[in-house]
Amino acid sequence: MSESEISRRGVLSSALWAGIGGVAVGAATGGGAAWAMAASTPPSDDQIDLSRSYPFYGQNHQGGVATEPQRNAVYMTFRFADSADRHALQSLLARWSAAAAVLQQGKPIGSVQPGVEVQPPTDTGEAFGLSPASLTITVGLGPSVFGPRFGLASKKPALFSELPTLNGDFLDPRLTGGDLSVQACADDPQVCYHAVRNLARLGRSIVSPHWAVLGFGRASAGPGQSTPRNLLGFKDGTRNISSPADYDRFVWIKGGDQPWLEGGTYQVARKIRQLLETWDSDRVGNQQQIIGRHKESGAPLTGSAEFDTPDFGAKSGAGDPVIDPLSHVALAAHENNGGIMIRRRSYNYTDGLDPTGQLNAGLLFISYQNDPRHFIDIQNRLGAHDLLNEYIRHIGSAIFAVPPAPEEGHYLAQGLF
Ligand code: HEM
Structure with a gap:
């Protein structure tokens, strides 16, 4: 459809x-x-109001983190040009902020058809006439921003550095790292694409695109949304951060060592290929054991309804754990991770076929957390033990600091300068 x-x-x-x-x-x-x-049938959250728009300024936090997940995403990381200096970075963040505010209102960032025919259009035009479609643009700063080049070393948060090598890494350098990131999410894929394309164009003397993923079919839910399915066919996002208290505790940075990042968060992006042909030939009982949940209902193997709390101590008649301790949810659940939670906001992706004719698809996993260690610790457990590892490969990775949303008249990360 x-x-x-x-x-x-x-x-x-x-x-x-x-x-x-x-x-x-x-x-x-x-x-x-x-x-x-x-x-x-009662109305469901499958209804999309394409006229909906979110303000960019004055929201404390950037959109695209706690925002109800939209249906599509374009995620792109960028590398600095050799010539980029502190002033160039500052002016790029100011230009991106002004453009993001206009784009989120569903407007072009300039003339689509300039009056003077010899001029190229300022806006590329493919979203002209389309609705805002709940577009949110989320900009992140990579660890390299705090290297020697920009004189910003004293502004680096103590918790922030490149991700270490993690269990389960099969990283392709062409899909790894980045100096800046842009996540554009919207209920119209063309609106996402247009936003990222035009931001890339605005920044092209300062940054060039490094790697990108086109995400479709949100693999996470917000309050009131039904839980969608990832490409493994399982509901994804059943147990996720959703309450304001949990956002305050686990997502938003508060009382950190860098005032410019107060109200911000850290974004981890992982491009995870799924070996779908192998998965699709597996018995459903095995698939359920691997995830720790029932396929259709999404219920934990110890329950009958999606939102039943998993009972990780429950034993079968034969004395075996009902939820395998090496299943994905057993390893990832906060009950088994010192109470730690992360906000997952992922999308399915496909790159068509690989050179051998296999489906080239997976999960653009994106998580937000106020301490990168939380992602690192969960992934190291998953990467070492998860039964799911046979069917997935972490091929891309990057981490970014996401500053809070600017007030009107200001720009992203202005406090850095
Ligand atoms: C292709 C890769 C992945 C797939 C297919 C996948 C799929 C799933 C599914 C189906 C669930 C159960 C539904 C739910 O509660 O949301 C789940 C839960 C979860 N996943 Fe993943 N996941 C993947 C990667 C990751 C990664 C990389 C992390 C973090 C490092 C992660 C962390 C979690 C957490 C924290 C939960 C909730 C567990 C709970 O509290 O019960 N997942 N995932």
Whole structure:
């Protein structure tokens, strides 16, 4: 089903719920049982309001972290040009901030068709006439920003450095690291693409694209959203950070050593290939043992409903643990990790086929946490023991500090300068 069909269904079913006659809708769509069903099904979060927009300024935190996950993402990291200096970085962050504020309102960042024909357009134009689609732009600064080049070493947060080599790394240098990152999420893939493309264009004398992932099908949920599925066919995001108290405790930086990063967070991005042909030939019982949950319902193996709390101590009649201690959820759960939680905000991706004709797809895993160690510790446990490792490869990786959102009239990370 295409994006426009999904949103059309959402719009139409909300129209039905608002009391517009089913006859008119049936006539407009060709009618049929599917639409009759929509009339008797309560509205769900599958409805998309493409006109929705988020402000960029004055939000304390940048969007795209706690924001209800949108359906699509484009994630790109950038490398500095050799000539980039402190002033260039400052001016880039100011230009990106101004552009992000306009893009999030669904507007072009300049003229799509300049009056003077010899001028190239300022905005590339592919989102012209499209709605804001809940676009959020999230900008991150890599550890290299605090290297000798910009004279910002004294502004480096003590907790922040490149990720060490982790258990389970199969990293491709072409998909690893980056000086800056841009995550654009929206309910229209073209809106995401347009945003990142135009930010890259604005910055092109200062930064060049390093690696990028086009994400589709959110693999996480926000409050009130139903839990989506990743490409393994399992619900992903059932147990995730969602309460303001947990955001304050585990995601937002508070009382850190760098005032410019107060209210910010750390972003970890991992491109994780899934070996789908192998996974698809596995028995469902084995798949469920590997994840620790039932496939259809998403319930833990010790429960019957998705949001039942897993009982990691439960034993079968034969005395074996019902949830395998080496299953993904047993290793990742906060109960077994000193109470630590991370905010996962991932997307599925596909790069088509690999050179051998295998499906080239996986998870663009993105997590937000106020201490990178939290990701590192969980991944080191997973990378060493997770039954899922047979079916996945961590091929890309990067870490960024995500400053808070600027106030109107200011720009991202202004406190650095
Ligand atoms: C392709 C890679 C991955 C897949 C397919 C995957 C899939 C899943 C699934 C299906 C769940 C259960 C549903 C839920 O509670 O959300 C889950 C839970 C979880 N995953 Fe992953 N995951 C992957 C990678 C990772 C990585 C790299 C991390 C962190 C380093 C991670 C951390 C977690 C955590 C913390 C939970 C919640 C566990 C709980 O509290 O029960 N996952 N994942």
